[in-house]
Amino acid sequence: MAHGLLAGKCGIITGALNDQSIAWKVAQLAHAEGARIVLTNAPVAMRMGEINKLAEAINAPVIPADATVDADLEKLFAGSMEHFGGKADFVLHSIGMSPNVRKGRKYNEVNYEWYKQTLDISAMSLHRMLQAASKLDAFNEWGSVVGLSYIAAQRVFPDYGDMADAKALLESIARGWGYHLGRAKKVRVNTVSQSPTMTTAGSGIKGFDGFFGFAQEMSPLGNAPAEDCARFCVALFSDHTRYLTMQNLYHDGGFSTTGVSHEVMARFMGA
Numbered sequence: 674m675a676h677g678l679l680a681g682k683c684g685i686i687t688g689a690l691n692d693q694s695i696a697w698k699v700a701q702l703a704h705a706e707g708a709r710i711v712l713t714n715a716p717v718a719m720r721m722g723e724i725n726k727l728a729e730a731i732n733a734p735v736i737p738a739d740a741t742v743d744a745d746l747e748k749l750f751a752g753s754m755e756h757f758g759g760k761a762d763f764v765l766h767s768i769g770m771s772p773n774v775r776k777g778r779k780y781n782e783v784n785y786e787w788y789k790q791t792l793d794i795s796a797m798s799l800h801r802m803l804q805a806a807s808k809l810d811a812f813n814e815w816g817s818v819v820g821l822s823y824i825a826a827q828r829v830f831p832d833y834g835d836m837a838d839a840k841a842l843l844e845s846i847a848r849g850w851g852y853h854l855g856r857a858k859k860v861r862v863n864t865v866s867q868s869p870t871m872t873t874a875g876s877g878i879k880g881f882d883g884f885f886g887f888a889q890e891m892s893p894l895g896n897a898p899a900e901d902c903a904r905f906c907v908a909l910f911s912d913h914t915r916y917l918t919m920q921n922l923y924h925d926g927g928f929s930t931t932g933v934s935h936e937v938m939a940r941f942m943g944a
């Protein structure tokens with residue numbers, strides 16, 4: 674049931690690749706809650722064509738942008754403002770990719786050219802986006818920016834590889850820009866640290882089923898589904914969270930503060 678939480682707001686949503694993508698669910702819900710949306714993804718991802726189905730369903734234009742290319746990002750914000758006839762109220766950063774993880778390079782044997790790409794695509798892209806938006810003065814006051822992160826930024830998950838470092842950088846960039854955009858425009862910037870979720874990016878990680886299953890058994894509420902992550906993102910875009918900024922917020926069913934669960938203990942106890 675929609676509540677009009679985002680009535681009158683305009684936002685840019687990155688990263689909707691297919692209907693498994695967290696960004697896809699955020700776009701659907703933000704639209705249902707009354708927002709006008711511009712969708713964007715890397716030109717190479719758009720060739721798959723799936724995003725056009727979403728664009729049609731929520732009546733949103735798609736502006737291609739490689740999030741590592743500043744000129745693309747400036748075009749994205751300029752084009753969005755033209756479409757909205759005004760500035761943006763929210764942005765979802767839902768972008769992650771590691772060539773090392775994809776090609777099976779472990780943390781202790783990375784290729785450093787790929788490592789740079791991991792950091793650029795998955796973290797610096799948030800910096801680049803917010804610098805482009807700032808340059809064009811593309812945000813309305815009390816706007817909201819959300820980036821999606823993972824707890825490997827704080828704790829070691831060996832198979833998450835160099836993405837862990839990218840997420841730590843992403844969370845730091847959110848704090849940095851939260852300060853600057855907060856002072857300049859009262860715009861808040863937060864990251865949401867989401868449970869393992871079955872998506873293209875998620876299932877590209879070696880041993881993902883293990884991650885998913887372990888987190889499921891460790892979390893009192895179970896893993897948070899993508900649909901619920903979308904609900905949380907929409908809440909963060911809404912006016913009900915106006916003074917929440919520069920935070921990394923765990924949306925993980927309690928995983929991050931559970932030491933051990935009965936389910937996991939049971940595996941180590943005799944009958």
Ligand SMILES: NC(=O)c1ccc[n+]([C@@H]2O[C@H](COP(=O)([O-])OP(=O)(O)OC[C@H]3O[C@@H](n4cnc5c(N)ncnc54)[C@H](O)[C@@H]3O)[C@@H](O)[C@H]2O)c1
Nearest residue numbers: 688690694695715718740768769821869870872873874875
């Ligand atoms: N799936 C999980 O388990 C999980 C858990 C926590 C956080 N996250 C994060 O959520 C976000 C979204 O991932 P997802 O799980 O929905 O997977 P996804 O594969 O559907 O989304 C990743 C998106 O990044 C886009 N992308 C890659 N390179 C790009 C570039 N150069 N420019 C612009 N876009 C680019 C892809 O096209 C894709 O749409 C990512 O930041 C991911 O790390 C995912």
